[in-house]
Each structure stands twice: as structure tokens, then as C-alpha cells.
Amino acid sequence: MVSTVLNTDVKQKDSEHAVVVAVASRAVFEQGAGGDDGVYAEGMAFPLLQALQKVNKRLLEENSAESLLFDIVLITTDSQQQQQSFHLISSTKHYGLEVSRFCFSTEEDFIENLLQNNVHLFLSTDRHEVSQTSQKGVLSALLDEYTASCPSEQLRVLFCGDAVIRPGTNQTPASRQTAQTFSAQLGKMRQKFGISDSPLSIALMTSCGGRDSCGGALQTLRSLGVSADEAYCLAGAPRGPILSVLRPHFLLSNSFGVLED
């Protein structure tokens, strides 16, 4: 069973051209009871949402008729949160979050819902959830503790280059296609801003291979219409210290954004 509620406070996006980003609501708001006024506390993905909104704001500043915008959807499969759907919606409005609609569904149905709604990217803090959606061909990324400490003024997306050149064997043509589509959309968005002072920064990181590996990944991204702003070639150096400086909001790789250290 799936029910969709439109957020009347927010102008709906052009579904033909928008980049639909579905975020698990438990990542956006702290689970548990709302405060006295029923407003939830900010969750891990809060800065991420603010950053997505910042990009939209700047895109509209460049062109008030812009249709290539992020279309943010909150997904709730947790039955407890569904019961408190009222608080979810009012909390969203309280913070002025640019969420277009809320989808409430059972765990069985929600992936189907994502596919039907042409979701380009799904973000969640639940590893299992991300693994499932990814297997069904929805481009997905896992949000973790890094996400919470990211800036809200600039959306920082990290492509994991080892996957860009040599994706995992369990990647289907469909999931390759969705990755390609999202990358191209992101690349187009990035082009609307200048080199400096962009609300969106695209970074590439290769962990294992040497410089040629990273060079190849830069090339591949370019062929998809993505010009990376930053590039990091680790050649076997540990990822953790670099990631904590890089502070991406999320990582895109074939293994659901999970990087084993």
C-alpha cells in the first residue's frame, strides 16, 4: 500500500526534467517522539537537504524558469513514523524544507514505488535498505556519520573512481543506466555555475589504482558530461583520513556507497 501526500507549501517540480532524489525520512529527522510541539529534531541528512535546496536556489537565480532542479521526496516505510505522518509533514514545513511530496508505503512496496516515480537517486542511513534498492536497479547511496558533519552551503558529491572504471560484477545494465543518467544530470547542473563559488562540487576519488587509473576515471566522467572539480588519487593510502577532510554528503560507487576500509 502506497500513499503520496503533496507538500502544498512547495512548488511542484517539472517531472520531465527534475532530478528526483528520494530520501528516507528517518535520515532527515531524529527518530522517536517529536518535541513538545510535535516537531522532530534534525537528523543526519539535514545538512544534505539544505545543500540540495541551496543548489536549487542558485539554479533559479541563474534562470528563474529553470526546470533541471532537485525534486526531493521523503520516503517513509517505518510504520511508526507513518502513524506520525502528521508530525513528519508539519516538521518539514516548520523547517521550511523544500520537500515536494511524502511517500508512505510498506517495505515490500516501496521499491516498486521508487521505480514507478522515476527516482534518480535514493539516499538512506539503512544499509540493508540501500542494498535492496541498489539490487533492483535504483541508484542508491548510504548516508553515514560523515554526512552529518558536512557543510550545508555546498552540495559535495563524491564519485568513487575504482567503480567508475571497473564496476562490480553484480551491476546490471539497468543500474549502469541509472548511474549514467544521474551523472549526466549532475554534470549538466554543475555546468550552470562558474568554476568558483559553485553550490555544487563534484569530486572523484580512486582508492586502489595509480595515477593512470584516476586519469581514466576523469576521462570516463567527462564522457558522461561530468567535469570533476576535485580529484584524489590515493594509490592504496587509507581512505578514512582523506574522507574526513573531503566531507562529501554522499558517495557514488557500485557497492551502494559503502566503502570498506
Place this chain on the structure above:
Amino acid sequence: MSLNNGQSLTASGQDLTRNSSSGRAPWEDARTVLKPSTPTRKPKPPKPENAVTIAVSARVLFTMEKEQQIYEQQGMEEYIKYQVEHETEPFSPGPAFSFVKALEAVNAQLRELYPESEELFDVVLMTNNHAYVGLRLINTINHHQLFIERFCMTGGNSPIGYLKAYHTNLYLSADPVKVREALEEGIAAATMFTPDKMTEVSETQLRVAFDGDAVLFSDESERIYKAHGLDKFFEHEKAHENKPLDHGPLKCFLEALGKLQKKFYGKGQRMDCPIRTYLVTARSAASSGTRALKTLRSWGLEIDEALFLAGAPKGPMLEKIRPHIFFDDQMFHVEGAAEMGTVACHVPYGIAQRVPKKGISNKETCSAPK
């Protein structure tokens, strides 16, 4: 696959070298845009905590004068456009180039003696450049057959955090602001300048020259000299001969070099060690020099040659030594060395940044001291 210098590609160009792996979907067909690097088996880079990590910026490793001019006069967009258009043209070597080549020569010898060890030099390219310039930099590294596998292209963000993440032992940049930031974070760093001419340096023996005060040692004695003059300075140094000076920003780098030197000594290569260090100081042997040597000894550090110039200019002495790199805290000496063909670097640390010596250039007088 043979190494062919002429093979390089641009985004729109033809696919001259193709990765041989099969079963890839079209969109991931990584058109190798790059001049292939050396085909022989490349050794794995060492773990950062085991290696002596030297981070160099793009502008000191290579010469990017023309591009820098475009950036300063026409702005970022034109600069990026130019870089991308010239993507397959390698840059020429910059002032840090011969230093990096010497580091690689030492590595080759270390690998021969200790094949399993990770105690090696590791050179990381640490640049503020955007990744748009990335392919040109990678092409250039391939062209010159440098062994640099790690890089950070921060796209305008500060490199300091990344320097720490790589346990950087020495950071060389053309930008004095970044160098000062690094020093403030406890990372040995120096601003590298391009000499008017480059004297030939050894390709097999790495030679590193250091000034003493405010480089290896703290600036405490220099403060006395500046405040009370030369006589008081001599008096003070004699009186405190046996009290070790406090350490300066490059002491740890000398220490790291010493560790690698001992590995050569261990294999009987003391006399013609592939690493040689020099102290080139204005102190005089007769008096103030003693304290410097005793300080080094108390630290357990050795220096191969100590040259006490008693105030004489350093340029001619350095011209004889031919170091790959020379560190000094005073621009007066840095400029003097560069005039005579030595690659000299300024360590913006200590009292000398506030009270400049006669002949110093204006921009350095405005520098905020540590």
C-alpha cells in the same frame, strides 16, 4: 605495450590505446586519454605512515609561468580553458623537479638494498588546481616518467587537512600563504623559488642544505642578535654552549633524512651515501658554532658537513655544494642563493619575518610572523 611519447589523447580524440579488459559496457569504456606510463611492473607506493612523504605543489614541480600569467590577467575561466586546450602538452620541469628525481634515485637504491621495506620517500602532488587540469598534470608526470602515484587536486580548497592525512614530512609550494598555514599546523614547509639559472646537480646523490637558526633550530638566538647585536649574541651562545637550542620547523625533516641515511650505513654505504646533508650557517666555527653542533648531537642527529660562514654570503658556498634544495628563513639568503643557481626555499618562521635584513624584497616584510 610500448612507451610511445607521441601517444596521447584528448576527450574528443581517437582511442589510440585501449585497455585490454573485456566485457565492459560502452559508457564505461575508459578511453585512455593518457600517454601510457612505464609498462614495467611499478612498485606499490608505501603506506603514508611508513614513508617520508614530500608534498609538492604543481607550480614548483613544473613550470606553469604562462598559465599563471593567464590566470592573473584573464581570470579563472580563461585559465581553465587554456589548460584543457593544451592538455596533451606536458609542462616543463620546475624548481622542485631535480629534487624529486633525486628522491626517486634514492628510492631505487633503497629498494635494491631493502626490497621489502616501506621506509622510502613518497612524493605526493598537492595542488589547489581544479581537476580540469588533472589530465594535463597526469600526462606531464607520464611524459617525464616521474614516480608520483598520489595526488590531491583540491579545486580551490585548502590543502592543509590533506597534508595531515598523508603524514606529510615536508611541503613545498610557491604560495607563501599556504606554507605559513602549514607551518602553523606543525608541518615542515617552505616556499620554493625558481632560480635565475639552474646549476647542474647530482642525479645519484640527494643533497639537502639547511640554514641553522630558525630552520633547524628555533629563532631564540636570532632574537638576541636582533635585539642586542653581535657581541651580545656571541656572549650568549658561549654562555649557553651546553644548553641545546629549541627545535625549529625543519628539524623533523632532517631527522627523517637521518633515518634513511642509517639504512645505507647499515649496508656499508657511509662514505658515498646517496643522501648527504649540509648545515650552512652564518654562525662562526670559533664561537657560536659549537652550540649548534652540540644541539644536533643532543638530538641524536648527524649532519654530514657543517659550514660556518661567520656572516659571509651563502651563495658561493652553495654553488660549490650543489644541493638539490636549500632552506633558509631569511629572504636575503634565499635570493642570494637563487642568484647563483641554487634551488632555494624560504621558511617563513621566526623573528626574521618581522625585522627584515637590508635588501629584502617588499612583499616579505608584510608577512605575518609565526
